[in-house]
Amino acid sequence: MIRTVSLFFVLLAVWLLLSGHYTPLVTGLGVFSCLLSALIAHRMDVVDHEGQPLHLGPRIIPYWGWLMAEIFKANLDVAKCILSPKSHLRPSMFTVTASQKSDLGKVIYANSITLTPGTVTVDLDGDRVLVHALTVGSAEGVKAGDMDRRVTKVMEEHL
């Protein structure tokens, strides 16, 4: 039930941000359609822990901040590699182990690897993640497992 309420408020926030019209009639129709959508989603039983990951709570915010900093550094690394491939380009492929138990945790980890330029998740099978890396530095970054630990910490309550 709490997830349906949360879905309603997310829909309402998106509607208010996108519409820009705040006359009583239009806003009332917007609120009504958000309510109707939330109720239909509730009846269809599609409001689950993946669509509304409330259990992650505010811990995901500092993780996003850290991820942004990592993306910035990785971008400079890839740019260097493109500009002088001879000295930096060392493609490699290897498997690492994901320590998250839930599907959502594994998806967050695998997507974080892919979002960071220089490393791409090629395959995710059970807890084995097959990663393709562009340079020595980006490969070492994934192998060090810092990102894996941080994602596990974000998921902590659900382990």
Added chain:
Amino acid sequence: MIDLALDIATWILLLAGGLMLLITGLGLLRLPDLYTRIHAGGMADTLATAFIFFGMALQSGFTLVTAKLLMIVIFIFFTSPTASYALAQASFVAGLKPKLDGFEDEDA
């Protein structure tokens, strides 16, 4: 005065984003195979998008337009890794072998 400073900052951010896109294009042509080119494409989705977003957000200020721009950036950050993964996974399953030189892991 503030306007001029904002304009200069916007210029710098947009040019930095454009430079990133240029390097991305260069990488797409220059790198040897599909897997390495995916990495180059990843740059356009992340830092270039972020630079251009901040540049445009400085012009629009605290308005609904900035909120909409932010939503676009969030959508890109959620969907682009999914697309990259789908591309890499499809090529891998189809049997395309990545070109590797040097330090390969034992169980790769």
